[in-house]
Amino acid sequence: MRYATTRAVVLSSRPLAEADRWLTLFTRDQGRIDAVVKGVRRTTSRWGGRLEPFNVCDVVLYRGRSRVTVTSAQLVDVFHHLREDRDALTAAAVACEAAALLFAEGEPEVRAFTLLRSALRAIDAGFAGPALRAPLVLGSLMKLMYEAGYLPVLDRCASCGGGGRALAFSAARGGLVCGECLGDGVPVTPEAIAALRDAVTRPLSELRAAPPSEAVEEALRDLHLLFAYHTGTRLRALRFARL
Ligand SMILES: [Zn+2]
The missing domain is CATH 1.20.1440.120 (Recombination protein O, C-terminal domain)
Known part of the structure; x- marks a missing residue:
């Protein structure tokens, strides 16, 4: 299955290319996964602060040939x-x-x-x-x-x-x-x-x-x-x- 939904903790996040980020996620269903999230660094980003480190999200992951991409994320826990x-x-x-x-x-x-x-x-x-x-x-x-x-x-x-x-x-x-x-x-x-x-x-x-x-x-x-x-x-x- 190329798309998978899982609950995940965002472990870390680092810049990638112009507006993207590499995330390391700890997912309940697939263990640790490195995934790209596109456009997250644009000021008009639709992601908001949902994929900040330590947040818990329900994410949809798309497994491409060379990498995994986060296609959507719903915030579950944020620890202020x-x-x-x-x-x-x-x-x-x-x-x-x-x-x-x-x-x-x-x-x-x-x-x-x-x-x-x-x-x-x-x-x-x-x-x-x-x-x-x-x-x-x-x-x-x-x-x-x-x-x-x-x-x-x-x-x-x-x-x-x-x-x-x-x-x-x-x-x-x-x-x-x-x-x-x-x-x-x-x-x-x-x-x-x-x-x-x-x-x-x-x-x-x-x-x-x-x-x-x-x-x-x-x-x-x-x-x-x-x-x-x-x-x-x-x-x-x-x-x-x-x-
Ligand atoms: Zn001994």
Whole structure:
């Protein structure tokens, strides 16, 4: 079928030719898709602001020989707050950039799509910053990585499988490692381990209300190492934080 209708989050948008844009969409039915939208940069554009990053739209996509084109879009959700608040913007950028890198094109990603939309909603509803210390940001990244199959090992040693006390985090070995298996691991505090576990087990609504902490920042640094190990890319949204 050359035309397809799907619900999508606009992950990013960049200029193309005179009046067009390349969009990266996270669609519920076909995963991540890069698509062209024509005429969107004209001042008289019929698109309005519908296809801005972080918006949720029902889009009609046309699959041509060499590229996909957006032929219509209906706005479903627009998150006003996260455009006005720096921490919310950082949090939304982390979630959208991670989704773009974690999921391939072509596969239905209903659970990951629902999760991303819930994360944007929670971020828009407000949380205590700074973003890099916010349990909601750590939780959004953790849950997206879970959906992509990259959950870190947090309940035993990722190297020997033993139940000894976790002393380090190793991206190459996939999670926490014990004192016998330190190797290339970076030291990890018990508080950061607790933050990582909370990010897996607690729902986004609870993480949104949880207070920011240094332990969360440490946990985010560890999780980002694992993210970069699997995707081969570091998140630009975190580059100023040296994470
Ligand atoms: Zn071990």
